[in-house]
Amino acid sequence: MICDVCGRAMExxxxxxxxxxxECWECGWxxxxxxxxxxxxxxxxxxxxxxxxxxxxxxxxxLPDAGRHAYSSRGRTLCGIERPDLAGSPYGGWGYDEEECPxxxxxxxAVDARWPEELREGYGDLLAPPPEPDPLDDPDRVVPPxxxxxxxxxxxxxxxxxxxxxxxxxxxxxxxxxxGYRWIGDGxxxxxxxxxxxxxxxxxxxxxxxxxxxxxxxxGRSFDLLPPLDEDSFTGDWxxxxxxxxxxxxxxxxxxxxxxxxxxxxxxxxxxxAAALAPDGLALPADFVxxxxxxRLHRCLDRAGGDRTDVAGPLPSPLHxxxxxVPFLREGxxxxxxxxxxxxxxxxxxxxxxxxxxxxxxxxxGPDGESVPVGPVELFWCAPSAEVFAYRxxxxxxxxxxxxxxxxxxxLDPEHLAHLAHYLRS
Numbered sequence: 001m002i003c004d005v006c007g008r009a010m011e012x013x014x015x016x017x018x019x020x021x022x023e024c025w026e027c028g029w030x031x032x033x034x035x036x037x038x039x040x041x042x043x044x045x046x047x048x049x050x051x052x053x054x055x056x057x058x059x060x061x062x063l064p065d066a067g068r069h070a071y072s073s074r075g076r077t078l079c080g081i082e083r084p085d086l087a088g089s090p091y092g093g094w095g096y097d098e099e100e101c102p103x104x105x106x107x108x109x110a111v112d113a114r115w116p117e118e119l120r121e122g123y124g125d126l127l128a129p130p131p132e133p134d135p136l137d138d139p140d141r142v143v144p145p146x147x148x149x150x151x152x153x154x155x156x157x158x159x160x161x162x163x164x165x166x167x168x169x170x171x172x173x174x175x176x177x178x179x180g181y182r183w184i185g186d187g188x189x190x191x192x193x194x195x196x197x198x199x200x201x202x203x204x205x206x207x208x209x210x211x212x213x214x215x216x217x218x219x220g221r222s223f224d225l226l227p228p229l230d231e232d233s234f235t236g237d238w239x240x241x242x243x244x245x246x247x248x249x250x251x252x253x254x255x256x257x258x259x260x261x262x263x264x265x266x267x268x269x270x271x272x273x274a275a276a277l278a279p280d281g282l283a284l285p286a287d288f289v290x291x292x293x294x295x296r297l298h299r300c301l302d303r304a305g306g307d308r309t310d311v312a313g314p315l316p317s318p319l320h321x322x323x324x325x326v327p328f329l330r331e332g333x334x335x336x337x338x339x340x341x342x343x344x345x346x347x348x349x350x351x352x353x354x355x356x357x358x359x360x361x362x363x364x365x366g367p368d369g370e371s372v373p374v375g376p377v378e379l380f381w382c383a384p385s386a387e388v389f390a391y392r393x394x395x396x397x398x399x400x401x402x403x404x405x406x407x408x409x410x411x412l413d414p415e416h417l418a419h420l421a422h423y424l425r426s
Contacts, residue, residue, distance in 0.1 A: 001034060003027040004045060005119055010034065013074065026073060030114040033073075048120040051112035052095030055104075056088030061269050070094045070104040078111075079103035085265045146409040148402050148420075156410050158421040165240065165391065166418035170228040180222065182381040184351075185343040191319060196380040197221040198336045198352035199305065199393055226392070227422035234387045236287040238297065240415070260295030267293045269311055273326060276314055282324055282342045288386040292328065301390060304397040306332050312358050318377040320344065325351075327358060328386075340386065341379070350383040395419050 001010045010025040010032075025034040034045045055070035060083045063069070069077040071088035079101055094100060095108065145154040184191045234240075238259050270289050277283060291297050292311055299309050310330040317323035322344040329338040334356050341351045355377050364372040383389035398416050412420065 001025045003030065003032050003034075005032045005116070006030045006114055015074075031072070031111045032115075048115050051108040053093065054112075055094045055108060057094045058086055059089040060086045062086075062265050067094075068097075068099060068104075069101045070108060077101070077104060078107040083265070084263075144408060147406050148399075148409055149404075149406050153409060153424065155417065155421055155424065158414070158418050164415050164418040165230045165233050166415065166422065167228040167230055170224075180224070182349070182384075184341055184349045184381070185345045185347045187345075189343075189345055191323075191341075191343060193351065193379055193381040195223050195382075196352065197223060197226055197382060197392070198338070198380065199307070199396065227419050229388060229392065231384055231388055234287075234385060234391065236285070236290075236385070236387055238287065238290060238294075238387060240391060241297065241300075259290055259297050262293045263295055263298055266298055269293075273311070273314055277324060277342065280322065280324065280344075282314075282344070282346075284326070284342075285340065285348050285386060288326075288328070288340050288348075291386045291390060297390075301329060301393055304394050304401075307338075308332065310337075314342070315339075315357050317341065318357070319379065325357060327356075330356075338382065338389070339379075348385070349381055350386060350389040351379045352382045353377060353379050 001012070002008070003010050006027060006029050008027055008029045010027045013024040013026065015024070022036045024036075026032070032045055034043060036043045055072075055078065057067045058069040058071040058077050060066040062083045062085060063081065066086070067089070069079060069081065071086065071094075072078045075084060075086045076082050077086065080103075095105075143150055145152075146156065147153070180195055181192050182195045184193065241258050270284060270292055274284050291300075292309070301307060302309050308330050309328060311326065311328045313326040314324040315327070317325050324342040326340040326342065327337050328340060331337070336352055336354050337356055339351050339353065339357075340348055342348050357377065366372050383392065395416055396419070399420060402412065402416070409417065409420065
């Protein structure tokens with residue numbers, strides 16, 4: 001492909017296609033990027049952006065002062081530094097601080113000068129028109145009875161537990177269950193938290209707005225609406241991952257082999273957190289370490305949904321000075337975050353909050369300019385472990401994608417079919 005900005009040959013990114021794009025090309029001279037989108041297969045080039053607004057701050061656990069650098073693409077800064085975990089931060093721009101990398105700034109100015117004036121207006125160019133309308137949108141098309149998205153969907157036979165980890169009925173004697181609350185820890189030191197699911201859930205069916213708020217309960221979804229899981233079947237070995245993620249690129253193997261090998265640049269992150277926890281007698285759960293460090297598990301949540309793995313901490317708990325929090329998943333606009341809650345008795349769970357505890361709360365003002373005090377931090381129980389959380393998260397996101405693409409229910413594996421059957425019955 002030839003760049004329409006400078007006339008030089010472009011390089012195709014060696015990355016697998018996603019749902020909304022098929023391939024990306026980049027010019028190494030003017031840094032223009034061209035994307036062939038899916039499923040409509042339009043081809044567009046990004047618009048011109050001034051140099052001090054175009055670039056994101058680089059972020060990396062392996063590069064000291066990474067924020068001084070501008071992120072280019074594919075694990076590189078503008079000044080040419082490469083790290084395997086290098087990425088652009090969605091939470092801060094680059095180009096306005098005098099302490100930033102001078103080599104990155106020089107390259108940013110040089111790239112800016114390579115864009116012709118006549119291409120600096122508008123919102124990018126559509127280089128190829130979209131094809132004919134999608135046959136799925138034909139109003140005269142006969143919709144199959146098992147096509148996802150139709151309200152009167154007909155499901156094939158559902159195989160319930162023990163073949164799946166979705167229970168046919170909600171257990172009445174579940175340990176640790178208490179009228180919409182769940183517990184972390186045992187005995188008099190146990191912590192009681194309201195239970196809410198903060199991420200996407202297919203309630204009601206067909207899938208509705210994932211950000212919808214329950215008028216009575218506020219943000220998130222009640223677990224009474226979600227498929228009940230056999231939580232005792234999750235032992236921390238991630239054996240289900242290779243089975244239910246075959247379409248996502250794994251080879252279908254279960255157990256440790258299905259999660260891949262440890263990534264050195266990610267174990268450096270968890271090792272640092274573990275060392276900080278050790279003096280307090282706390283440790284990271286093994287299934288959480290696997291989620292962050294194993295090659296096939298690493299960023300599997302990012303690929304499935306719109307959230308971003310962002311591990312930090314440990315942080316002090318607002319509920320008890322001897323407990324700790326480790327944030328690991330952030331909604332794209334930081335509307336909510338997921339944390340591993342480490343209880344002082346060695347117990348742990350996944351909790352969610354609309355408060356970003358990695359930052360100091362900012363002062364707020366009322367309509368008359370009066371100072372409004374910051375409210376207390378609310379934490380919500382989301383899952384008993386990182387493995388259970390990831391299982392539900394990936395299942396819900398798989399169903400959302402399948403419904404959006406109007407796949408056939410018969411193409412779903414038993415795990416996802418059991419999830420869907422619960423929503424249809426309810």
